[in-house]
Amino acid sequence: MTQLRTRFAPSPTGYLHIGGLRTALYSYLYAKKNNGKFILRIEDTDQGRYVEGAVDIIYRTLHETGLNYDEGPDVGGDYGPYIQSQRTNEYMKYAEQLVESGHAYYCFCSEERLESLPAVNGARRYDKHCLHLSKEEVAMRLERGDKFVIRQNMPTSGSTTYHDAVYGDITIENSELEDQILIKSDGMPTYNFANVIDDHLMGINCVMRGIEYLSSTPKYNLLYDAFGWERPMYIHMPPIMKDAQHKLSKRNGDASYEDLIAKGFLKEAIINYIALLGWSPKDDTEKMSFDELLAKFDISGINKSPSIFDPLKLAWLNSLYIKEMTPEAFAEYATPWLNGCYLKNFDKTLVCKLIQSRIETFAEIEEKLRFLADFGAFDNSLYDNQKQKTNADVAKEILPSVKEKFKNVEQWDNEHLYAALVELAQEKGIKNGKVLWPARIALTGLAATPGGASEIAELLGKEETLRRLEQSIANLN
RNA sequence: GGCUCCAUAGUCUAGUGGCCUAGGACGUUGGCCUCUCACGCCGAUAACAUGGGUUCGAGUCCCAUUGGAGUCACCA
Numbered sequence: 001m002t003q004l005r006t007r008f009a010p011s012p013t014g015y016l017h018i019g020g021l022r023t024a025l026y027s028y029l030y031a032k033k034n035n036g037k038f039i040l041r042i043e044d045t046d047q048g049r050y051v052e053g054a055v056d057i058i059y060r061t062l063h064e065t066g067l068n069y070d071e072g073p074d075v076g077g078d079y080g081p082y083i084q085s086q087r088t089n090e091y092m093k094y095a096e097q098l099v100e101s102g103h104a105y106y107c108f109c110s111e112e113r114l115e116s117l118p119a120v121n122g123a124r125r126y127d128k129h130c131l132h133l134s135k136e137e138v139a140m141r142l143e144r145g146d147k148f149v150i151r152q153n154m155p156t157s158g159s160t161t162y163h164d165a166v167y168g169d170i171t172i173e174n175s176e177l178e179d180q181i182l183i184k185s186d187g188m189p190t191y192n193f194a195n196v197i198d199d200h201l202m203g204i205n206c207v208m209r210g211i212e213y214l215s216s217t218p219k220y221n222l223l224y225d226a227f228g229w230e231r232p233m234y235i236h237m238p239p240i241m242k243d244a245q246h247k248l249s250k251r252n253g254d255a256s257y258e259d260l261i262a263k264g265f266l267k268e269a270i271i272n273y274i275a276l277l278g279w280s281p282k283d284d285t286e287k288m289s290f291d292e293l294l295a296k297f298d299i300s301g302i303n304k305s306p307s308i309f310d311p312l313k314l315a316w317l318n319s320l321y322i323k324e325m326t327p328e329a330f331a332e333y334a335t336p337w338l339n340g341c342y343l344k345n346f347d348k349t350l351v352c353k354l355i356q357s358r359i360e361t362f363a364e365i366e367e368k369l370r371f372l373a374d375f376g377a378f379d380n381s382l383y384d385n386q387k388q389k390t391n392a393d394v395a396k397e398i399l400p401s402v403k404e405k406f407k408n409v410e411q412w413d414n415e416h417l418y419a420a421l422v423e424l425a426q427e428k429g430i431k432n433g434k435v436l437w438p439a440r441i442a443l444t445g446l447a448a449t450p451g452g453a454s455e456i457a458e459l460l461g462k463e464e465t466l467r468r469l470e471q472s473i474a475n476l477n
Numbered sequence: 478g479g480c481u482c483c484a485u486a487g488u489c490u491a492g493u494g495g496c497c498u499a500g501g502a503c504g505u506u507g508g509c510c511u512c513u514c515a516c517g518c519c520g521a522u523a524a525c526a527u528g529g530g531u532u533c534g535a536g537u538c539c540c541a542u543u544g545g546a547g548u549c550a551c552c553a
Contacts, residue, residue, distance in 0.1 A: 011553050112549090121479035123549045149551060167482065176480055184551040191553045214550050215481045238483080244545070273489095276502095280490055284501045303490080305483050308545060313489065314501040323516080358515045368514095378532055385513085418512075436512040444513095446486080454511035 004036025006206045007199070007348040008062075010067070011043040011138065014053035014257035016061045018248055019210060019240045022274045026210045026237065027299040028067045036206070039071030040231075042083045045188050050248040065267055065289050071202075079202040084194050091189035094197050094227070095150045102228035104182055105131045105408045106138050107151045126151065126179050132389045149182040152193075152219065160218035165235040166302045169209075180219060183200035185382050192216065196223045199232060235299055235443050238278050238294060248309050255309075263363030264337065287320055319360040330356050337365040344370055349400045350459050354451045371444045372459075375468060378445030379477060388433035395438035395477045401428070402439050403469045412462050417454035 008024040010016065026267035031038040033200055040062065042055055077380050079086055098104035131153060133141075142148065146200025152207040161171040182193035189197070199207060214236045224231045242248045248255040260270050269311045272288055280303070281288070281296040288296065322330065332353045338348065355368055383395040425435045440453035443465060449456060457465045 009553090043553065087485060114551095117480095121549085123479070125549080170481070174479070178549070181551050186551075188551085190551070193553085210547090211482075212547055212553090236482095236546085239546070241546085254547080265512060274488065278489090282491070284491080286489090286502055303483095307490090310488050310503070316503055319516095355515095357517095388513090421512075432512065446513085448514040450514070452514090454512070458511095 002205060003068050004031055004206055005039060005202070006036060006208055007039040007041055007202065007203050008067075009041045009043050009195070009198075009209075010058055011046065012058065014054055017255045018257065018260075018270075018274055019255075021061065021270075022240065022277065023208060023237060024062060025069050025271065025275060026235075026279070026299075028069075028237070028264065029298060030206070031293055032294055038064060039065070039079075039202060039204065040069040040078070040082060042073055043084045043191060044083060045191055045194050054304055055259065062143040063259075065271055078333075080211060083189075084198065087194075087198065088188060090201070091194060091197055092183060092187065095189070095193065098152070098182070098223075098226055099150065101226065102153065103223075104150050104152050105178070106133070106142065106148045106150050107179075108133075108141055108146050112234045123279060128153075128179055131179075146216075147185045148183045149185050151180050152181040152201075152223065154179050154219070154222065159222060162217060162221050162231065162234065164214065164217075165233060167214065167236055170214060170217070172215060174218075177219055177222075177340040178344060185260055192219065192444060193223070194309065196220045200224070200227070200229050204232055205230075206233045206235065208237065211238055212257065233262070235302070238304055239306045240274075240277055241306045241342075264364070265318050265357075266321045266333075267313060269314060269321045271316045272321075273317050277309065278303050285293070287317065287460040289397050315360040321384060322359065322362075323357060325356070326357070327352060334362060334365060337362045338369075345464070346459055347459070354455060354459065358450045360446075368450050371446050372447065375445060375471075378441075380476060381440055383445055384439045384446065385433075385437050388431070388437040390434055390437050392476060395472075396454050398424075398428075398435055398438050399442055399469060399473050399476070402435065403441070403466060403473070405476050406462070406465060406469070407458065409462075413457065414454050414458045421454060445466050445472075 004131070006027040008020075008027050009026075011018050028038045030036075042058070059072075062069065064090060071079060071082065073080075073082040095104060099106065104184060104329075107126075109126075109129055112127075114126070114205065117127060130151070136177070139355065155174040157174060159171050159173045159390075160168055160177075163169050170398075180192050181190050183189055217236075221231050240248045257270065261267065268289070271290065272286075272293070275288070275293050275297075276286065279297075279301045281298075282301055285292070285296065327349070331348060334352060336347075336456075338351065351369065353374075355365060358368060380392040380395070381392055384390045387389075401424055402421065405424050406417070409416050409420050421435050421439060422432055425432045428435075436453045440449060440456060443446075443453065443456050443460060451459065460468065
């Protein structure tokens with residue numbers, strides 16, 4: 001039994017988007033499940049689309065998420081180089097071999113001629129014009145230095161069938177297949193060609209990729225056949241959509257791993273969520289660590305239909321991961337989001353304790369804590385509360401006593417502050433809420449806050465608490 | 478438009494002919510808890526696209542229709 005070898009072959013055209021990450025994830029998991037190897041290959045045969053830094057994003061993201069490849073440009077391996085543009089001399093040799101065997105041919109057609117070809121069923125199709133050039137003429141034009149491409153010579157009849165592990169048997173009429181270009185006029189191979197050569201040379205026997213290749217796979221298989229090479233196993237995957245009509249795209253800014261991280265999502269949640277988009281473990285498990293994912297993953301759980309990316313469900317999963325962080329880990333991760341002016345006077349540990357269970361993404365922190373910096377005049381109708389039976393008049397009566405109580409609190413912590421407020425309620429013979437609600441409003445000017453009156457008071461500190469109380473009392477007159 | 482593929486609630490999904498008066502989750506929503514909010518807990522909500530077959534029996538098999546996706550580049 002030969003060892004399973006899967007690969008992730010992105011092109012460095014920008015961000016590593018979620019669909020690509022998921023492909024990498026599944027490829028990794030499948031390889032590891034079967035004691036196989038996971039290989040990274042950079043497909044940069046289109047020099048025009050090369051984006052500076054894109055390769056580094058790929059390396060970084062893969063390493064960060066734990067998708068460590070066994071072979072790749074930056075980690076080496078026995079089948080290098082792992083960057084397609086560095087393998088160019090190989091391709092021409094193989095293309096020429098195909099020309100020799102009649103599976104490919106030189107084409108000298110001009111752009112104008114190609115464009116003048118009649119459209120059949122809404123698409124232009126190359127007419128095999130140059131296939132019929134004599135050997136002598138080809139040799140002559142090559143010698144003369146004419147620009148040329150090399151095209152694959154597709155059979156005109158019959159059909160090609162292959163088995164896909166998720167979609168089953170796929171059959172395409174050979175007459176549907178165009179004589180695709182293998183070698184471009186700049187001497188570079190097209191993806192369609194390089195991909196097959198490289199996969200074979202690198203010993204890739206399992207190809208996992210997006211469904212966009214499902215219908216061009218017969219062309220690749222014909223190439224394998226022409227060389228007499230063994231065809232790999234195919235696993236195509238459904239797309240991840242933004243909505244029912246649109247694929248998740250790089251341009252939306254919400255589709256890349258880096259953007260999600262910037263929006264305050266945890267890598268564990270992202271991986272967990274995308275694993276579930278298009279795949280399910282068959283039981284009801286949803287929250288899974290990387291190790292559990294590895295244990296449960298199976299290609300039989302891959303779905304056939306497109307799935308829509310739901311940021312809400314991702315946020316829910318994210319909140320689960322946030323809640324299980326240790327206070328220390330949470331504080332450390334939250335630091336970049338806490339860097340606003342409001343933090344410098346407040347206790348970071350206390351702040352974190354209050355918000356950890358109240359956010360789904362780290363990006364929500366700023367809004368949740370804005371009241372720490374912003375405190376000004378607010379509408380006194382906020383004191384109105386049916387359930388606690390409070391209003392501005394009640395506040396006017398209670399607040400001065402609250403202030404006096406707080407003045408005498410020696411140990412400024414939640415426990416003592418809460419006790420002081422409850423004590424006040426008892427002294428007045430009223431319900432706790434009748435004191436707590438106005439106190440909280442007076443300290444924050446907000447109907448909803450990440451913590452109760454005493455917790456907020458602890459956070460604000462004695463000086464600021466008393467200052468705000470005074471201000472709010474003045475505001476009532 | 479041709480070809481290929483897909484089709485369970487708003488969304489992600491379980492379901493491989495009887496265990497399905499369709500299960501889980503997100504969302505939405507009612508309640509409990511509660512110093513507001515959130516967490517947590519309990520409950521509700523909502524789906525087999527349509528029409529024909531096959532079968533004793535169909536979400537599950539077949540066909541058609543409808544809807545959707547992918548593809549048809551000197552892009553990958």
